[in-house]
Amino acid sequence: MPAYSKALTRNVFFQKNFKMSKYHFNEIEAKWQKYWAENQTFKAASPDPSKGGENLKPKYYVLDMFPYPSGAGLHVGHPLGYIASDVYARFKRHQGFNVLHPMGYDSFGLPAEQYAIQTGQHPAETTKVNIEGGVDNRGEEIQGYRKQLDKIGFSFDWSREVRTSNPEYYKWTQWIFIQLFESWYCKHANKAFHISELIDVFESEGNDNVEAICDDNVEVFTAQQWRDFSETKKQEILLKYRLTYLAETEVNWCPQLGTVLANDEIVNGVSERGGYPVVRKKMKQWSMRITAYAQRLLDGLDTIDWPQPLKDSQTNWIGRSKGATVKFRIQNSEFRIPVFTTRPDTIFGVSFMVLAPEHELVSQITTEEQKEAVEKYVEATAKRSERERMADVKTITGVFTGAYAEHPFSGEAIPIWIGDYVLAGYGTGAVMSVPCGDQRDYEFAKHFNLPIPNIFKGADISEEAYSDKENTIITNSDFLNDLNYAEATEKIIAALEEKGVGEGKINYRLRDAVFSRQRYWGEPFPIYYKDGMPHAIPTECLPLRLPEVEKYLPTEEGEPPLGRADVWAWDTEKSTVVSNDLIDNKTVFPLELNTMPGWAGSSWYFFRFMEAAKRDEVFASKEGLDYWQNVDLYIGGSEHATGHLLYSRFWVKFMHDRGLVPVEEPFKKLINQGMILGESAFVYKAIPTLLSPTKGIQDLSFLKTQIFASACFVKNEQFCETCNEQHKLAADFINNELEQLNLVDEVPYIIEFRFFPIHVDIELVNLSNHLNVEKFKKWRPEYNNAQFISEYGGIVKVIREVEKMSKSKYNVVNPDDICNQYGADTLRMYEMFLGPLEQAKPWSTAGISGVHGFLKKLWKLYHSGENENFYVSEEAASKEALKTLHKTIKKVAEDIENFSFNTSVSSFMIAVNELTAQKCNSRKVLEPFIILISPYAPHIAEELWAKLGHSYSISKAPFPKFEEKFLVESTKEYPISFNGKMRFTLELPLDFSKDEIESAVMAHEKTAHYLEGRTPKKVIIVPGKIVNIVG
RNA sequence: GCUCGAGUGGCGGAAUUGGUAGACGCGCUGGAUUCAAAAUCCAGUUCUUUCGGGAGUGUGGGUUCGAUUCCCACCUCGAGUACCA
Structure with missing residues (x-):
């Protein structure tokens, strides 16, 4: 084609495409996003204390679990929940609510710190770039979360944004920490109080009558003794009562990395990163006394609308079990070993005891003869990680300590063993073993080879233990004989209590939460140490800012990174942070070196959003807290089931106890959005082997030749039987290289191939699963000379598999690309259209065209004028159009309330198809209709709304009112079934009686046909529904 | 192992209290338009069939005039949790 012709074509093409009436989503979306930002359209109104808060509409608080701003940015899976909550928030605005729909960032955390260790860049800087965009120090451009979110058209109130790593925010995290530090939990009142109230009690009557949740080794003292205690001693005692406290805790310590590792950071007993050994070690750590709230956390679940699986996992995590503690005396010793059991009724079946290897009494009760064996065993188990121990349930190990306990009732001697099937962290770290029942x-x-006495009447225990509770009758058990489980349990608990050797007890699996991290990028504890005792810095001095350090690694002495700070001491006189050189332990003291874990900042952020104005003075103002209460709808992933969602509930209950917030639960309704999975692409890579009579089998994977085959040639990891030609071609590639290397034998040999699927970037694959061979060669240097066994036309097909979306699997789809190509409205609608919100579902870019086509059709519906210009008529709407509209209003309103977003997208499609077929152009229909769509596709809705002549945002328009009268029908298309099978339909007036229906149906020619001469036994008629003829 | 959830066309999925199974969309097939392509529009699309019909919502049974929906047993997949005394 000559050059001028090409130019001409392009020009014509250009004009055609830029007709005024076309749906230019990029322009429209940019325009309205700018409008919303400039007009602060979605700013939530705050209560005005001078007007008593009555100036406001009813509130509705919609919140998303805030993201950790990673450098990788968003993929299409991330916004799913945000879109759903945005649809809901917009819907609630249309319904006349004052909606709080904020967004923020959980910006403290490990990835930023790891990145800082690698690059030396301050985590605050990388975090800022990840949020706001910019260029990182590898020169890679980062879009930034904010820009990515803005592109999708969310109705967030950005004036209330929070970042947990901002000092103005973590000031209040530290403040709440101090409140916890200065609180204790009264069992009697079942709530937390200020520690000063406890001190008052100590001063007036000692601690004998104090019922508190505290450490179990608290000594009893009188008021006089308390007053005589030194300040340090008093602090030591108070620490045992504080809701956040320092304690020796068993942790996974990795000496080479110089840090504590979480269970999931350890694989096969070595660190996941670097493969260094991990030992279990006792370390002094901050802990949160969450166990004080175990029962209330359980009870509260009944008051909130959360998915059952989520409630179940919290219930399991808290792990309430009812039973008894029994103290066993040790023979020839003063020691007593308490055990917890859920089956005190089986106490006469005890034939031995087992302690956890870490149990504190192990070293003290072990006899001389057994000492060596016990020590060896304890050492061996300490080397195994918790996880390893858990994974290896099959192997039974243990050692006899040589000591004996005494049965509290029979007085029999019970051998005491240690074994790692008993966990130090649960119950008392010791069990009474009842082999016949467990x-x-x-x-x-x-x-x-220990004895297994049977205490169950008629039970067969030759093969396994008899653990049934319901049908149990106890025998061989002294005074418990012939009782069932419930009776025996009641009787034995009474007997234990009477004898003073035990009591009924409710035990929880939930442990106090370790709150220290040996890391840099977290909230510093507002704590300094005086005589080894922690003291809080005055709250008016907050925030205690993170100090500068020259490296983000632990110190050579194994202290956390804050140990590298030079200016990290607290001057109690000047109330300020000063240089470490000034530490004199009189007025200047060292500050805490640990930082808080990730969940600190996320446990209260939902209250921070309630405050817009006085963020320096209060964590949230009383008016705000009273007005907004708690989150009405919370949407996020289920992975936070036992972390964030449990800790937040704990903090809120605590804050409620202390009168800081009016509510006891943070999230009234919660929905877990399902994951959007990626469609990974794999290409088959051939690994050659040589078979020769002289050398046998020889691995040829060292060769440079890289061969890839189209998926159709591969079956069971080998060339399929019919692919001789392809096999020969591949063998030739290998022979070429062998010849060049002079490795070719004289003897005949065979080259075989095995195929392995390897991930390829989905960018290199088109929608028909064809690999772009040229791009693939450039993708990796080792593929530059890749050889392909291709189909006709050079096609190399990949196989697809659904997997989690992740960078390492090269299957990430970026929402920015979708927005550029199809628009944010299409992305929003498509994500909602994919399927139910809670379900996991694979992303398929191919399917997006349907939704995009729908929006084009929608646009066309409003552009039915000449030259496809915008047109609506002021004439009355047709009956059909009104019916379509009102049926859609009804459906969409119900769907949104049920969070069934996918079905409302379908009903929009049906409505647009119907209205288009009806050639509807009436304002009476098209104006309310666009409001229905606006929560889903807000940009196109704003544009059409403006074209309809409105000068205010569509988000302020009231939701259309459903009117039943437009749906009333006079006839019904009755399905006529024979023996339950629908055969044909028959249109009959709705006011027909049963008899009239029956005679009409029986008179129909098709009825006779389907009856085939039989006489119907029965005719079921449900007026308005169905006719079923039986016979 | 335990707890929870889910099984419906080639694919994502719909069917709100038991009442026309497969809505809507993708894909596919055919057609219109076009020099051609893109875009758009129209028709068809669960399987099977001797074109009458027959079968059909993981499997087997049950309740019912009627079951994707309720009950029992089982199978498969997914998620969480894991020696919790």
Whole structure:
């Protein structure tokens, strides 16, 4: 084609495409996003204390679990929940609510710190770039979360943004920490109080009558003794009562990395990063006394509307079990070993005891003869990680300590063993073993040849333990004989209490939460140390800012990174942070070196959003807290089930106890959005082997030749039987290289191939699964000379598999690209259209065209004028159009309330198809209709709304009112079934009686046909629904 | 192992209290328009069939005039949790 012709074509093409009436989503979306930002359209109104808060509409608080701003940016899976909550927030605005719909960032955390260690860049800087965009120090351009979010058209109130790593925010995280530090939990009142109230009690009557949740080793003292205690001693005692306290805790310590590792950071007993050994070690750590709230956290679940699986996992995590503690005396010793059991009724079946290897009494009760074996065992188990121990349930190990306990009722001697099936962290770290009733005890007894006395009437315990509770009758058990489980349990608990050797007890699996991290990028504790005791810095001095350090690694002495700070001491006189050189332990003291964990900042952020104005003076103002209360709708992933969602509930209950907030639960309704999965692409890579009579089998994977085959040639990791030609071609590639290397034998040999699927970037694959061979060669240097076994036309097909979306799997779809190509409205609608919100579903870019086409059709519906110009008529709407409109209003309103967003997208499509077919152009229909769509596709809705002549945002328009009268029908298309099978339909007036219907149906020619001469036994008629003829 | 959830066309999924199974969309097939392509529009699309019909919502049974929906047993997949005494 000559050059001028090409130019001409392009010009014509250009004009055609830029007709005024076309749906230019990029322009429209940019325009309205700018409008919303400039007009602060979605700013939530705050209560005005001078007007008593009555100036406001009813409130509605919609919140998303805030993101950690990673450098990788968003993929299409991330916004799913945000879109759903945005649709809901916009819908609630249309319904006349004052909606709070904020967004922020959980910006403290490990990835930023790891990146800082690698690059030396301050985590605050990388975090800022990740949020606001910019260029990182590798020269890579980063879009930034904010720009990515803005592009999708969310109705967030950005004036209330929070970032947990901002000092103005973590000031209040530290403040709440101090409140916890200065609180204790009264069992009697079942709530937390200020520590000063406890001190008052100590001063007037000592601690004998204090019922508190505290450490279990608290000594009893009188008021006089308390007053005589030194200041340090007093602090030591108070620490045992504080809701956040320092304690020796078993942790996974990695000496080479110089830090504590979480269980999931350890693989096979070595650190996931670097493969260094991990030992379990006791370390002094900050802990949160969340166990004080175990029962209330359980009870509260009944008051909130959360998915059942989520409630279940919290219930399991808290792990309430009812039973008894029994103290066993140790023979020839003063020691008593308490155990917890859920089956005190089986106490006469005890034939041995087992302690956790870490149990504190192990070293003290072990006899001389057993000492060596016990020590060896304890050391061996300490080397194994918690996870390793858990994973290896099959192997039964243990050692006899040589000591004996005494049965509290029979007085019999009970051998005491140690074994790692008993966990130090649960109950008392010791069990009374009843092998006839507990499978683990049974197996332990079998393995070590210990006796298995049977205390169950008629139970067969020759093969396994009898653990049934319901049908149990106790026998061989002294005064418990012939009782069932419930009776025996009641009787034995009474007997234990009477004898003073035990009591009924409710035990929780939930542990106090370790709150210290040996990390830099977290909130510093507002704590300094005086005589080894922690003291809080005055709250008016907050925030205690993170100090500068020259490296983000632990110190050579193994202290956390804050140990590298030179200016990290607290001057109590000047109330300020000063240089470490000035530490004199009189007025200047060292500050805490640990930082808080990730969940600190996220446990209260939902209250921060309630405050817009006085953020320096209060964590949230009383008016704000009273007006907004708690989150009405919270949307996020289920992975936070036992972390964030449990800790937040704990903090809120605590804050409620102390009168800081009016509510006891943070999130009234919660929805877990399902994951959007990626469609990974794999290409088959051939690994050659040589078979020769002289050398046998020889691996050829060292060769440089890289061969990839189209998926159709591969079956069961090999060339399929019919692919001789392809096999020969591949073998030739290998032979070429062998010849060049002079490795070719004289003897005949065969080259075989095995295929392995390897990930390829989905960018290199089109929608028909064809690999772009040229781009693939450039993708990796080692593929530059890749050879392909391709189909006709050079096609190399990949296979697809649904996997989690992640950078390492090269299957990430970026929402920015979708917005550029199809628009944010299409992205929003498509994500909602994919399927139910809670379900996991694969992303398929191919399917997006349907939704995009729908929006084009919608646009066309409003552009039915000449030259496809905008046109609506002021004439009355047709009956059909009104019916379509009102049926859609009804459906969409119900769908949104049920969070069934996918079905409302379908009903929009149906409505547009119907209105288009009806050639509807009436304002009476098209104006309310666009309001229905606006929560889903707000940009196109604003544009059409403006074209309809409105000068205010569509988000302020009231939701259309559903009117039943437009749906009333006079006839019904009755389905006529024979024996439950629908055969044909028959249109009949709705006011027909049963008899009239029956005679009409029986008179119909098709009825006779389907009856085939039989006489109907029965005719079921449900007026307005169905006719079923039986016979 | 335990707890929870889910099984419906080639694919994502719909069917709100038991009442026309497969809405809507993708894909596919055919057609219109076009020099051609894109875009758009129209028709068809669960399987099977001797074109009458027959079968059909993981499997087997049950309740019912009627079951994707309710009950029982089982199978498969997914998620969480894991020696919790």
